Amino acid sequence: MHLDHAHPGPAAVGADARCPDGTRRALRIGLGGPVGSGKTATVAALCRALRTELSLAVVTNDIYTREDAEFLLRQAVLPPERITAVETGACPHTAIRDDISANLEAVEELEDTVGPLDLILVESGGDNLTATFSKGLVDAQIFVIDVAGGDDIPRKGGPGVTTADLLVVNKTDLAPYVGADLARMAFDARAQRGELPVVFQSLRGEPGAAEVADWVRRRAAAWTA
Amino acid sequence: MSRAALLVLADGRFPAGGHAHSGGAEAAVRAGRITGAASLEDFCRGRLTTSGLVAASLAAAAALGVDPGELDAAADARTPAPALRAAARKLGRQLLRAARATWPCGELDALAARFPTGAHQPVALGVVARAAGLDARDAAHCAAYESVSGPASATVRLLSLDPFDATGVLARLAPDLDHVAGQAVRAARTAAHEGADALPACSAPLLEIGAELHAARPVRLFAS
Numbered sequence: 001m002h003l004d005h006a007h008p009g010p011a012a013v014g015a016d017a018r019c020p021d022g023t024r025r026a027l028r029i030g031l032g033g034p035v036g037s038g039k040t041a042t043v044a045a046l047c048r049a050l051r052t053e054l055s056l057a058v059v060t061n062d063i064y065t066r067e068d069a070e071f072l073l074r075q076a077v078l079p080p081e082r083i084t085a086v087e088t089g090a091c092p093h094t095a096i097r098d099d100i101s102a103n104l105e106a107v108e109e110l111e112d113t114v115g116p117l118d119l120i121l122v123e124s125g126g127d128n129l130t131a132t133f134s135k136g137l138v139d140a141q142i143f144v145i146d147v148a149g150g151d152d153i154p155r156k157g158g159p160g161v162t163t164a165d166l167l168v169v170n171k172t173d174l175a176p177y178v179g180a181d182l183a184r185m186a187f188d189a190r191a192q193r194g195e196l197p198v199v200f201q202s203l204r205g206e207p208g209a210a211e212v213a214d215w216v217r218r219r220a221a222a223w224t225a
Numbered sequence: 226m227s228r229a230a231l232l233v234l235a236d237g238r239f240p241a242g243g244h245a246h247s248g249g250a251e252a253a254v255r256a257g258r259i260t261g262a263a264s265l266e267d268f269c270r271g272r273l274t275t276s277g278l279v280a281a282s283l284a285a286a287a288a289l290g291v292d293p294g295e296l297d298a299a300a301d302a303r304t305p306a307p308a309l310r311a312a313a314r315k316l317g318r319q320l321l322r323a324a325r326a327t328w329p330c331g332e333l334d335a336l337a338a339r340f341p342t343g344a345h346q347p348v349a350l351g352v353v354a355r356a357a358g359l360d361a362r363d364a365a366h367c368a369a370y371e372s373v374s375g376p377a378s379a380t381v382r383l384l385s386l387d388p389f390d391a392t393g394v395l396a397r398l399a400p401d402l403d404h405v406a407g408q409a410v411r412a413a414r415t416a417a418h419e420g421a422d423a424l425p426a427c428s429a430p431l432l433e434i435g436a437e438l439h440a441a442r443p444v445r446l447f448a449s
Contacts, residue, residue, distance in 0.1 A: 064444055065444050086245075091245075
């Protein structure tokens with residue numbers, strides 16, 4: 001999109017895997033899921049785990065504030081110029097699925113200003129179980145739910161739970177307190193998702209987001225292979 | 226011209242970023258100037274006949290082939306608030322992105338190359354209309370309609386206004402909209418001979434002030 005410095009020809013207009021100058025653009029991974037399931041905390045954990053090995057940046061889609069972007073800034077998981085917020089006009093799913101233009105602007109601006117980048121994490125605003133990312137925006141998506149949101153969510157399914165490349169069931173440490181049956185959640189997720197992977201995690205202690213970070217590493221390696 | 230192409234371009238679901246902008250409605254709601262359907266109608270009529278007319282004239286002139294650089298400078302001169310200039314350029318860039326994928330052509334690539342940080346949205350809209358096989362009148366109608374449809378749909382979300390009432394507002398504004406589009410096309414034809422100074426320069430100070438206040442707010446639903 002930017003023609004002012006790095007890129008010589010007309011800019012990319014969509015999901016093209018290469019920049020106008022022929023180099024491969026950054027891998028983009030979307031993180032979606034209901035409000036409060038731990039998307040931002042997972043993004044922060046991924047940044048801490050991956051920032052020394054990958055050049056990465058984050059786009060947040062806040063619903064009515066810059067809160068998520070500011071949380072990441074306060075946690076100092078990345079330098080401020082690597083975190084950008086997109087405003088979504090009260091419709092977070094529109095900005096990641098139906099009209100991705102503002103998010104595409106944001107990812108390309110990050111590549112232009114702090115690039116070259118290996119990985120851009122695009123975090124959705126908290127939304128409902130049908131919110132998925134457009135393939136024009138991300139190359140893979142992670143759907144984050146949590147045990148406290150109800151252990152029947154995997155059974156209920158919906159596009160996020162059913163089709164995301166990775167399903168993360170967060171806050172497993174809370175399971176005994178909210179009466180969530182993890183085995184049942186795992187069984188239901190398998191029934192909905194077939195061979196697609198599911199990770200159960202708690203960010204309250206070790207190993208935190210290590211398993212999700214490994215999944216992202218494998219994706220990044222496949223992207224540049 | 227193709228009537229169907231006009232519908233594609235004017236569709237509120239055309240993926241060019243408009244959904245995240247309220248056209249000043251959020252600031253007006255917060256200030257108590259829009260409280261329901263009647264005040265939404267007043268707001269929309271005011272916006273249509275000021276910044277809406279300017280936008281429609283710019284779009285029509287761009288569709289007639291007036292130099293986009295001259296029009297972009299004219300748009301800057303008619304947009305005092307920095308927040309509105311920034312929003313207009315952002316939306317211009319997003320529109321161009323969507324249009325280049327939808328109606329690929331050299332003229333749109335050239336516009337993107339010339340304005341890497343975005344041309345004012347109405348200027349981009351006029352060039353996009355040309356690329357879609359539309360004429361100046363179509364471009365003016367699109368710009369005029371956008372100047373009121375954005376605030377109307379935003380107000381549905383901001384005030385939980387009955388969507389039928391909001392759409393009724395738009396329908397009642399239709400004759401004004403046609404009138405503004407006609408004015409815009411006449412001004413654009415003059416500008417094609419005499420330069421961009423011939424374009425209208427109506428302004429709405431409350432929209433400009435509201436946009437600046439809005440941009441400084443930490444909590445808001447819409448980008449502008």
